[in-house]
Amino acid sequence: MLRLDDRAIDDLMSAVGRECESADDELAYLDERFLFWLANDLRSGLDREQRSQDERDASEFARRTLTRLKVRLAEKRLPRRQLHERPASIDATLAHSVPAASRERCATILDLAVAAGGGRELWDELCDRWLELPDDVPSGRYVALRVAGDSMAPLLGPREVILIELDATPRVDDLIVARLPDQSHVVKRVASMKGSTIELASFNPEYESIFVARDPSPVVGTVIARFTRE
């Protein structure tokens, strides 16, 4: 007669128990307490190297998840629209073109990469194209800029057009266009406003945050819409 001792039976019970768990969803979800015990048991069973790897992964995970959340919120606030552009009624610098475009419910289009050229002032740029404002955007002072670079990917890609409301007061999580001390212009998310500085963050994790003074001079305006070409 075949006999099995306790040790063999315990081993076989373990194997069969694991098999039952894998094969049966109901048993796998068993109950919260069991699963939570298991989570803690597996966590405490990690060796030092695995634990430190998990710590690093967790920090990276939290940072990336929050960035993805910000991107998702920004995508909801700034849905992509069709770009309707036309030749400008007057050939003038941005400073002169903005009021004229505003009267015709338009916004002047500038290339941010051009505006970011060394030492050139945004307001001295010549504009020859206007963007027709969508119906739901109230009349006001606007500038449309073409984005260069991938610091705001995946929300904003190169050559995408963003509509900037001039003179708006930025708040945390707003996307703004800011002028940096070297006269270049950037589009970034307001990550925080503490004391006398504004922290401007990129969605692309490869780019570091930028800090600018918390006064109206560096802030050109707030992004209120984004457009793709027809």
Added chain:
Amino acid sequence: MEQRDNSAQREDDAALASTRYPTSARLLAAIHRGDEAAIREFFLLYAPLLRDQARRMSIGPDHRDEFVTTLLDDIVLHLMDRQLAPRHLTRYLVASLRNRARNWHRDSHRRIATRESAYDRPSTSRDRIVAECHSEHGLRASGRIESEGAIPMCSAVAALARRATTELTRDETVMLVCVGRHMPLREMAGQLGISYGAARVRLHRLRERFRKLAVEHLRGLKGDERSELERFFRRAELSLTGGVAAKPKEKNNAQA
């Protein structure tokens, strides 16, 4: 009444999350607020469990970490977006992982089938292939890898597990799963809402029932399945040729 109190107490205990976030409800509330530390803690608490579940669901080691991280990432975003607070967070996570693993396997099988059909029936396949410029060896090398990242199925144990689930009571099967996870007996008693002594008695009875079941099952095995279980028992110095007594061993008290 007392039983209901016990189960309520067990629910409360089950909700214990970590020292920083003592209940899963608090952990979720902090995640809803976008607290970076809470999201970090969420990963540290649940990633090992989900990796283990992914391994059980035959997700290969090369894909496992990415699979779990992507799942956790999607779940956190979903919870934050909808401001959801699942009552049983761990069960919710495990269920999500198992559903996604099944979809992952289905998609993998489809990809493999499509690739194979591209080679087997090039005239009807929509996939562009360049098989004509490959050698026979190249074609064989690019073919399907049968056990890609999967744990080989232990058919004899699986058959015994199927038999056990039909012949044992629900509580006994649950206990068997706990034994499979090497859960301490005291914890197992807490799970079942019984005393430590009662749990010991139940485990003893389960072992005896299981022994009978296993012996009956072993007698009916032939060929590969038998040799598979022979390998299993080699450590206990047992032979399945019949009439062989087990060498006495120290009783395993892993569960005690």
